[in-house]
Amino acid sequence: MSTVTWEKQNEHVAVLTLNRPEAANAFSKQLIADFHKALNDIEEDESIRALIITGEGDKAFCAGADLKERRSMTQDEVVKTVQSIGDLVSRVGHLKVPTIAAINGAAFGGGLELTLACDIRIASDHAKMGLTETSLAIIPGAGGTQRLAKLIGLAKAKYYILTAKRMTSDEAKHIGLIEDHVSNDELLNEAVELANSIASNGPIGVQAAKQAIDAGCEQDLATGLQIERHHYMKTIPTEDRLEALEAFGEKRKPQFKGK
Missing domain, CATH: 1.10.12.10 (Lyase 2-enoyl-coa Hydratase, Chain  A, domain 2)
Known part of the structure; x- marks a missing residue:
């Protein structure tokens, strides 16, 4: 089974799902490759006017890098993997169609960086998020230091990145990181409704x-x-x-x- 799946909700709206719930939908090498394959197909479908990105299950959107996989990597392999995550996140940011991150659960590190490359973010009420890399003695490496600062401002970005602070959906909405939060049962419907409103325009x-x-x-x-x-x-x-x-x-x- 692919670690990334996608399907069309209707003629003009597609939903891409990270599908490694047993590993908190973390970025493994396989997931990165499957993500690119899914984007290839989505970009070829000219009828798609809006894309929703979410995670399987109700616990995690994406926990970031697969640290279990990373423990066995050499330094060079770590650098290459971080670059591959950054390249994927940038590709999402450059998609011609608008993208909506439907954050269904935990979004940490690279997982939150993926949402930052999306145009709009909404979350479930119970979601937690943060750029927590400094707690692992590293820094965000897939655009987080740049995109978060541009989104919420320099001082707030430093506060959250330097402290590795985790935030609730309420806090994320308050600082402008997400636009809204709803119950997990309503999240996908809310995202589809938002995507439909975009897709109905020229x-x-x-x-x-x-x-x-x-x-x-x-x-x-x-x-x-x-x-x-x-x-x-x-x-x-x-x-x-x-x-x-x-x-x-x-x-x-x-x-x-x-x-």
Whole structure:
């Protein structure tokens, strides 16, 4: 059985599931390889407009690196494995479709770093999360020091990373790490509802907006406005833009085709 599975919830929304519940869905070499294979398939399916990433079971989203596997590695192998996790997380961050992390349980280390590469994060009420690497005498190595600081601010990121502090869903929402938390029974439905609301919008516009935000967020305002204009211009010649105008005039819901 694959350590990563995926399926379509409907025509435009897919759910990818980390499937090693016996190992807290940790990043083994096999899971990383299976994750890439799943992303290959997802990227080939042009009907997908939003992707939900979650974990199997109700205990863990992803506990990070598989420390049991890592104990037998040489230093060089550890470096390569950390790089492979970082590459995977970055690939998720660069997906053209919006991504939603549905954090169904513990998300520590690389597991939380995976969620940070997603566009939106929601969690179950009982989820715990944190970048706890300094408690293992290392640091986050898959983008955590950078993405967390950009998301919640420099001082808060230092507080959580340097202390290796674990946080509840309430605390994560309070600091802006997640957008909301719900019961575990409601989590997937909440994520699908959110994904559906994204997928109902013009896919070219949604993707262009995501690209503009990501490319411009670290630039000065003048540069950011140029980036925004560049991506706005992608939407002008599309059939979807004309369909939206026609639908508005006819007082109906637009039927977007991603063209």
